[in-house]
Amino acid sequence: MEAFLDAVSRAYYEFDEDRLMIERSMEISSQELIEINTQLKSTALIIKKSHENLQTMQGQLMQAEKMAAVGQLAGGVAHDLNNQLTPIRGYLDMLLSEVPSTDPIHSLLQEAGQAALRCAEVVQRLVGFSKRSTQQKTALDLVTLLRNFQKLLTNFLPSTIRVDANFEINLWAIDGNETELHTVLTNLAANARDAMPDGGVLTLDAKNAELQGQVIGEDIHSGNYVVISFRDTGVGMLPETIKRIFEPFFSTKTKDKGTGLGLAMVFNIIQDHGGWIDVSSEIGVGTVFQIYLPKHTSGAELQKKEIHSKAALPRGKETVLFADDEEILRTLGKTFLERLGYHVLLASDGKEAVELYSDRKNDIDIVILDMTMPHFTGRQTLQKILSINPAAKVILASGYTSEGTAEELIHEGAKDFIPKPFTIMPFAKILRKVLDS
Ligand SMILES: Nc1ncnc2c1ncn2[C@@H]1O[C@H](COP(=O)(O)OP(=O)(O)OP(=O)(O)O)[C@@H](O)[C@H]1O
Numbered sequence: 001m002e003a004f005l006d007a008v009s010r011a012y013y014e015f016d017e018d019r020l021m022i023e024r025s026m027e028i029s030s031q032e033l034i035e036i037n038t039q040l041k042s043t044a045l046i047i048k049k050s051h052e053n054l055q056t057m058q059g060q061l062m063q064a065e066k067m068a069a070v071g072q073l074a075g076g077v078a079h080d081l082n083n084q085l086t087p088i089r090g091y092l093d094m095l096l097s098e099v100p101s102t103d104p105i106h107s108l109l110q111e112a113g114q115a116a117l118r119c120a121e122v123v124q125r126l127v128g129f130s131k132r133s134t135q136q137k138t139a140l141d142l143v144t145l146l147r148n149f150q151k152l153l154t155n156f157l158p159s160t161i162r163v164d165a166n167f168e169i170n171l172w173a174i175d176g177n178e179t180e181l182h183t184v185l186t187n188l189a190a191n192a193r194d195a196m197p198d199g200g201v202l203t204l205d206a207k208n209a210e211l212q213g214q215v216i217g218e219d220i221h222s223g224n225y226v227v228i229s230f231r232d233t234g235v236g237m238l239p240e241t242i243k244r245i246f247e248p249f250f251s252t253k254t255k256d257k258g259t260g261l262g263l264a265m266v267f268n269i270i271q272d273h274g275g276w277i278d279v280s281s282e283i284g285v286g287t288v289f290q291i292y293l294p295k296h297t298s299g300a301e302l303q304k305k306e307i308h309s310k311a312a313l314p315r316g317k318e319t320v321l322f323a324d325d326e327e328i329l330r331t332l333g334k335t336f337l338e339r340l341g342y343h344v345l346l347a348s349d350g351k352e353a354v355e356l357y358s359d360r361k362n363d364i365d366i367v368i369l370d371m372t373m374p375h376f377t378g379r380q381t382l383q384k385i386l387s388i389n390p391a392a393k394v395i396l397a398s399g400y401t402s403e404g405t406a407e408e409l410i411h412e413g414a415k416d417f418i419p420k421p422f423t424i425m426p427f428a429k430i431l432r433k434v435l436d437s
């Protein structure tokens with residue numbers, strides 16, 4: 001009996017030890033399971049986040065592709081329009097300087113000039129889409145730019161809209177293009193105006209911001225920025241509208257009121273300036289657009305806006321070779337140059353320009369070349385002229401070009417650049433400056 005009890009108790013102990021071992025290993029397994037489960041959860045989160053990122057990137061890619069297509073189309077149209085606008089603006093400008101301001105014709109010419117200027121602005125809008133912008137950037141004093149813009153707003157907005165402006169006094173300079181930034185401001189103001197048909201308040205703010213990993217929109221940002229904000233008390237937008245506002249041709253307005261290019265262009269310009277734009281809106285409350293532009297960093301001197309003077313046109317008696325494939329532009333160039341006192345030689349394409357230059361290099365003091373010509377492009381013509389005479393003075397003229405940017409060609413030996421459509425004062429000034437250099 002005793003032996004039996006002994007065996008039972010041994011068996012019980014052994015059984016208990018086994019049970020303990022099983023329990024311990026089950027405990028370990030369940031701990032492992034918990035750990036694996038946690039790991040699985042975080043992996044799932046990572047996959048979800050990657051999927052979201054992929055979707056955002058796909059969206060951005062689609063937007064970029066659309067922009068590129070529109071850009072290509074717009075670039076071509078802009079080039080043609082610019083060529084037609086050049087003589088219109090040029091002659092109007094010339095006539096204006098000849099008709100005294102007391103003459104009633106003066107104000108008619110001024111109106112025609114304003115209309116041509118607006119057309120040129122539309123062309124600029126289109127150029128805004130083309131990838132290779134010829135717009136140069138300089139260190140800009142934004143307070144001056146914003147103050148001038150604020151003055152324009154009083155004419156632009158109906159009296160039912162009040163403008164409140166508040167600009168930080170020591171606002172940092174930024175690297176920017178004044179015309180393009182003006183386009184941005186005008187588009188945002190036009191949208192704010194349309195959003196407040198019954199009046200309201202437009203608040204324009206500008207301040208410096210030192211970002212240290214702040215989340216704005218969908219991204220994290222660091223660095224020094226100038227933030228311009230546009231707040232309206234208008235109709236506001238639904239979330240599904242907000243998603244599409246930067247798409248080219250997206251508009252909720254009637255055909256005669258909106259093309260849907262405004263914000264697409266704003267987006268492009270801001271991106272080209274190394275910045276970004278953020279938007280928030282609420283139906284019936286209003287909308288806020290915030291533009292972030294990186295602080296100016298290069299060593300370039302801050303350029304204060306040039307004060308327009310009524311100074312006399314700088315003239316000269318030198319010989320100018322003017323090359324452009326469009327007859328209307330050759331006639332305009334000749335008229336301008338002869339009016340300024342210069343002797344003029346004309347060439348209708350790059351090949352003719354090179355031949356004329358090689359025949360008469362000792363007579364020709366300066367060459368003005370269109371950048372987009374048949375046979376030889378402006379760039380090829382420039383290279384051939386420089387191979388005949390490395391010291392040749394060549395100025396390039398162009399509005400929109402796919403043939404390298406102005407900076408690139410200046411690097412290759414051109415002395416300066418005249419933007420098209422040209423008006424007589426800058427034309428005369430650049431010419432004299434290069435001739436005297
Ligand atoms: N401040 C705003 N308040 C309410 N809705 C806005 C505002 N700004 C833009 N939107 C909406 O975004 C759309 C796209 O704007 P965008 O400026 O690109 O084109 P548009 O104003 O319709 O036409 P365009 O600017 O070419 O004349 C507008 O049609 C409008 O629905």
Ligand SMILES: [Mg+2]
Binds near residue numbers: 187190191258262263
């Ligand atoms: Mg608009």
